[in-house]
Amino acid sequence: MTESVGTVRLTGGWRTIIRDQPIIPLVVLLVALVAVLELAKPGIVNGNWVATTMRAAIPLAILAACQTLAMLTGGIDLSVGAVASMAAFLMATQATGQGPLVAIAIALVAAAVAGLVNGIAIGVFKVHPLIMTLGMSLVVLGLMSVYQLLMVQSGTLIPDAIQWLGSGISFGFVPNSLVVFVPIAILIVVGLRRSGYGRLLFAVGDNPVASRLAGARVWQVLVALYVMSAILAAIAGILIAGLNNSATVSLVEQSVLPSVAAAVIGGTSIMGGRGGYSGTIVGALILTVLTTLLTVLEMPEAVRQVLFGAIIVLVAAAYTRVTGEA
Amino acid sequence: MVDAVASWGRRNVWTLGLVGLLVVFLALTKMIQPNYGAPGIQGLAISILPIAFAAVAQAIVVISGGIDLSVGSMMALASVTSAVLMKDQGDAFGVAVVVGVLLLGLTAGAINGGLIVATKVPDIVVTLAMSFVWAGTALLILNTPGGGAAPWLMAVISGPLGNPWLPKALIVLAVIVAVVWLPLRRSTLGLTLYAVGSSPLAAFRSGVAVGPTKIIAYALTGFFSALGGLALTASGGVGAPVPGSYTLQSVAAIVLGGVSLAGGRGGVLGPIIAVIVLALVRTDLTFLGVDPNLSTAIQGAILIGVVMFGSLVAMRKVRA
Secondary structure: OOOOOOOOOOOOHHHHHHHHOOHHHHHHHHHHHHHHHHHHOOOOOOHHHHHHHHHHHHHHHHHHHHHHHHHHOOOOOOOHHHHHHHHHHHHHHHHHHHOHHHHHHHHHHHHHHHHHHHHHHHHOOOOOHHHHHHHHHHHHHHHHHHHHHHOOOOOOOOOHHHHHHHHOEEOOOEEOOHHHHHHHHHHHHHHHHHOHHHHHHHHHHHOHHHHHHOOOOHHHHHHHHHHHHHHHHHHHHHHHHHHHOOOOOOOOHHHHHHHHHHHHHOOOOOOOOOOOHHHHHHHHHHHHHHHHHHHHOOOOHHHHHHHHHHHHHHHHHHHHHHHOOO | OHHHHHHHHHHOHHHHHHHHHHHHHHHHHHHHOOOOOHHHHHHHHHHHHHHHHHHHHHHHHHHOOOOOOOHHHHHHHHHHHHHHHHOOOOHHHHHHHHHHHHHHHHHHHHHHHHHHHHHOOOHHHHHHHHHHHHHHHHHHHOOOOEOOOOHHHHHHHOOEEOEEEEEHHHHHHHHHHHHHHHHHHHOHHHHHHHHHHHOHHHHHHOOOOHHHHHHHHHHHHHHHHHHHHHHHHHHHOOEOOOOOOHHHHHHHHHHHOOOOOOOOOOOOHHHHHHHHHHHHHHHHHHHOOOOHHHHHHHHHHHHHHHHHHHHHHHHHHHHO
């Protein structure tokens, strides 16, 4: 299970573990948080709690997959919030007239177009990913607000299948969204380590010039990456619409920072070339449990924001110390 | 003499282009709305003041090779702090609040910079995370828009000074930038800011203390963000705990204003003119009856277009 690429001086046993298998300390942290939660409110941890926690963590983990993939190449995708909201809202408004399948197809195609524009600007025109994706989120949000006014007559409809997928729980402890998430997770975790494209992502992030000289078509890698990221964001947006049984143009906006946080906590470096998806999944679970804990302790939303920010800085600093790189 | 002017022109060709763009847009505004005159200019000056300070804040940190995504949140923090403390208080206390809020901005910025230098975590991650810390703190201080502004503070930026074509807000902006930034840029500290942004390694080998310089750059960014927050309070009369899109607008303005995201290049005049141009674009779109939501999208498209154009020019230069 070696997910990190790169050569770093080995300085000690535990450092090697954190660097090569960040998932072990992360799982320990997750278990500790669950224990604290159980202490804070005895009896809360049961089958239903497991299901609702996973149900909330899955869309976040998919959004964090966008960040993980982008960060491996040294980029970031801050347009996931806008693109995911767009997909959810398009799906909900189109579903009233077109039926669910067509509506979902429209949503995915629109997201792919946004991702394609991101990818071309970043890969071909060398625009900084941060600026490009922030700008794209403005464009998408503006266009969707206009679209919203046009569609005010038709209303929104979340198809039953999407509700079942986003919010349903089977056998008392299995969230139905696992049907979508498990294939995605396996594809990303295995694909990153075993496929040529996965290795290209690491290579581009580690050293773009060297990978270009070695024959990699960096711009194609980046275009494919941002299209993929947008489609993943759209899937997450549709799941969130099913979970909340509603869709608005700013539905997912508040999940953008947590998605970056989950990837950073999971051990992916924003400078590129180091990280993996399994850590990100645990990172998303940690953030979800932490949110529950703060809700149980009756902390206001503001405290959650401050804590999330502080945790990102702390964890990123810890990784930087341990690995000797950023 | 002619040579000096010519070389100044060559060095500031981007800023000169922006001034040209500004004139074009002013003319365009006058054509679309023949009534557009002194009151319009005054309203424009007040509305751009917070964004202009945010742009100056962002320009300083980007020139020194960083980026600060917490500018908007620090503005919100400064805005609510000033509004809560100033409500129903005397003028003298109001002055103390203004000084205190500026110190708060300086401290918040220094914390950002200190964290970046101490942890060696990339600027983007630290400031993105800190943007939530500052925004959360602002929410803790004031949950919904409220508080109040001292009357003198509101009077300082509203209305004209003498000539109706000379809005006070513009003068406040010019005076503050002239008093704080111009001497700084001429000083050794200003030189080291550019040096660190241009090449940290070269600056280090030339004997520049890179870490402290970065912290100072972030502290200055915090200071100007606090000014932006005060401008928000002064123009609205209340404190707003939600950061809005000021961070994004500040990044758009510096990119359009000719500051290189790679660091070491640019000034604060370009970004300020860029803020005015962007505000005029929005005004024109409103006059033309375009949906305000669509103008958000158009602004995003302008931002992307400008950055693409900039990097195309840079790529041509590399090839030539």
